[in-house]
Amino acid sequence: MSLKGKKIIVAATGSIAAYKIPHFVRLLVKAGAEVQVLLTASAAGFVSPLALSTVSGRPVLADVADGATWNNHVALGLWADAMVIAPCSTNTLGKLANGLCDNIVCAVYLSARCPVFIAPAMDEDMWHHPSTQANMGRVQAYGNHILPSEYGELASGLVGMGRMAEPEHMLQMLAKFFTTDRPLKGKKAIVTAGPTYERIDPVRFIGNFSTGKMGVALAEALTEAGAEVNLVAGPGVQAPHGKGITMTAVESAHDMYEAVMAHAADAHIMVLAAAVADYRPETMATGKIKKSDTGLTLTLTKTDDILASLGKIKQPWQTLVGFALETDNELENAAKKLNGKNADMIVLNSLRDAGAGFGHETNKVTLLTAGQEPVTLPLQSKRDTAKAIIDHMIQIRHAEETV
Incomplete structure (x- = not known):
């Protein structure tokens, strides 16, 4: 038995x-x-x-x-x-x-x-x-x-x-x-979760409201499907449940980039659910910046684009899933991300959907894959959303392997 x-x-x-x-x-x-x-x-x-x-x-x-x-x-x-x-x-x-x-x-x-x-x-x-x-x-x-x-x-x-x-x-x-059949048994996966903090000075940073709950749920869903998961988590992300998950804590977008790229060559599956900052301060002050009457000007520079970097080196046996959080022209922008960054699937979150996005226990997403009509999932728990995302990803993998 x-x-x-x-x-x-x-x-x-x-x-x-x-x-x-x-x-x-x-x-x-x-x-x-x-x-x-x-x-x-x-x-x-x-x-x-x-x-x-x-x-x-x-x-x-x-x-x-x-x-x-x-x-x-x-x-x-x-x-x-x-x-x-x-x-x-x-x-x-x-x-x-x-x-x-x-x-x-x-x-x-x-x-x-x-x-x-x-x-x-x-x-x-x-x-x-x-x-x-x-x-x-x-x-x-x-x-x-x-x-x-x-x-x-x-x-x-x-x-x-x-x-x-x-x-x-x-x-x-x-x-x-x-x-229960575990279709991802023996596969290695990388999942990113949570925000990144881009330091302005030793006490201040540029960040966002991500809690990492969606990324953690995805890591747990992958382990339930049999995968061995490396969860690369930004600040404040709570440790996941389940054996088979190794958690790597990072702070900045560059930290996350380095942690992901260090394991990318061996990963069969890469799911980028983190809300990575697009910009960081060009320089970080070594001491606390004091308040002044003249205001403060920050010069920002782009951070590493982890999804695009993985898309450039992705092998035929690897599956790359990205996330897109949008407020306007949601489907159009998500489709551009899918095609422009060589991803196999984009999970679209719209901040227009009640109960979805940062901080909620629930989520509502739309799944975009090349050559297929978008699939919109109902509002449901992040655990159920994660399972549906992984099930859809497995279907894509199976379809590609049987072609």
Whole structure:
């Protein structure tokens, strides 16, 4: 089975559905997985730590520190190939959605670089409450996978939604995740993300409002498709989740240019999502520029054009994807960029689209490729947008390889 040799963390929280977890752990072990169980204090009231230790073959961890031993949550987050939070109570769901960290489950979750699967378990009215649904939306927007609740008999005696997925169903969903075809397995990719800062003096810079969220989502989507990714990130970009991503932090456009060009020769895929400054100050003052009554004149010079530079050296086996953020004549300007810089695809962002562009959790883009009609994607999460972009890119690669 596809779970053979996989390292799985099973984290149980305070729900009556925890009584099913020994069976789930046993199924994982029979499938060949190594399982480490975590328990919250309330979960231990529903299921025996001794039973879980017996079926997993490992001591159950119930706290970050037990007095004599530190259970290294960071190391656990790096060790695992997947983390399954099951059952995930309403209380824990709220903590995950808001970044709270008061137990070992939350600490490992916040440290995990592996895919995280969440199996909600609660009564029907709690499931349908707007706050629960809002928290579900938030944890999904963070890139977590949901093992959907099922319809059935609940602990309250009601029949409805909120029942934790059965252990056999959770096993099947995990196995499917690890057996999904990874079309980019063995491929190397470069992704750029975030802004660049072009220094005026030691305390001031020219920059933009990019957060790098789109670039990070693209890096994660590429790793899910099997690629090994080097993420070249500007200032303020948060580290991505997922194994297979190496992050290189840079500050200026020239820094980013050098970091990208250093790896370009070996990259099968290059996705330039960063908002790179087009101009930088011709000289940087060595000391802080003092305010004066006469104003300040800056002489600017062009920065390195990373997309154009890669387009000039691109090999037939390489795929180059650029981004275009436009406010006027959007399609026309994006098409010029596609053709003029020898890119295989341009992802067009329009600042005229509500909910798209810098700072949002959502995005709306149009994909331009040579010889094809533009494809406009709906407004959706940046994670879903990234997956759609990578899927479209894979289709282009496949079409070119079969010609």
